[in-house]
Amino acid sequence: MNSMKKIQFPLFKTKRNNSSPKFNLLDPQEQKAYFQFKAGPEIEKLRRYLRKNTFIAYLLGKKNSGKGTYSKMFAEVVAPDKIEHFSVGDMIREVDKELRDKERRKELISFLERNYRGFFSLEEIIKKLEKRDTSTLLPTELILTLIKREISKREKKALFIDGFPRDLDQVSFALFFRDLIGYREDPDVFILINVPESVIDERIKWRRVCPICQTSRNLKLLPTSKVGYDEEKKEFYLICDNPNCQGERMVPKEGDELGIEAIRERLRKDEQLIQYAYSLYGIPKILLRNSIPVEKAKDYIDDYEITPEYYYEWDSIRKEVKVKERLWKITDDEGVLSYSLLPPPVVVSLIFQMVKALSL
């Protein structure tokens, strides 16, 4: 494994020419226009394809690399009613709930009795499901049985699978996965996502969560529309702007101040998994990268596609917070000074590569 060559994630050019229009990518209407401008014909090809066909895409990226963000945005832009983001983590959380409900627990156990085949007894399986801490993996045979059950309940759609394969020994199962869930004739593809660890680190460190509605934002990268200042503590804070919520002060989650230090081992495993998946033959791969060297940016992308960082100043006379922004610079994993892209340009790259992977 160590002798494996590092994957080169190519830069993707979204820039057309210097006179093309500018879009505010935080505005939903402008975001729509942006996708039409950058990938209109490709979106049309995918829509036509999805009228009668599906695909399965496996998302492989480090924790907090934006897997859900990219695939949900892709679905939203291309065909929300034909594409589904399937998260194995969410599925397991739902199973946890089933186990705590008397009726649903019975149904689940009866299902497992009939369908689970593997190296553990039913009692051991239930124990594993109930006493699980997040670092122990559930047996692959169990995960597959549960995924099969979940997918058979749903209408057949194109799938982005998030959270499978999760471990090296699950990768080869992915090769037969579409047979297992009844998608035998549908093309499948691996989507490998490259995000610098410094980006993941700051996403965690500056994350703020609403204690009431659990909405998650980022003080540095994705603020709410209202920002407050605590004169005593001398710190800025976000105010929840979810219209169904009550304007609560958002707070850091315990442990987030450690950033990636707390998940270093997990990130190392995720990296290994990406490398391993890359080495597979016979299955197309889409390579997405989140960052672009500062010195290449001018030729490849437009300025408005770069993630800005927000910072704040306190006007003590007017008693108000001034929100300021500038282009956010980070160092990528190779030590190159880079920008981090906003999700839309990465999704444009995903759209183009998907068209190619499906030979449209």
Ligand SMILES: [Zn+2]
């Ligand atoms: Zn809230």
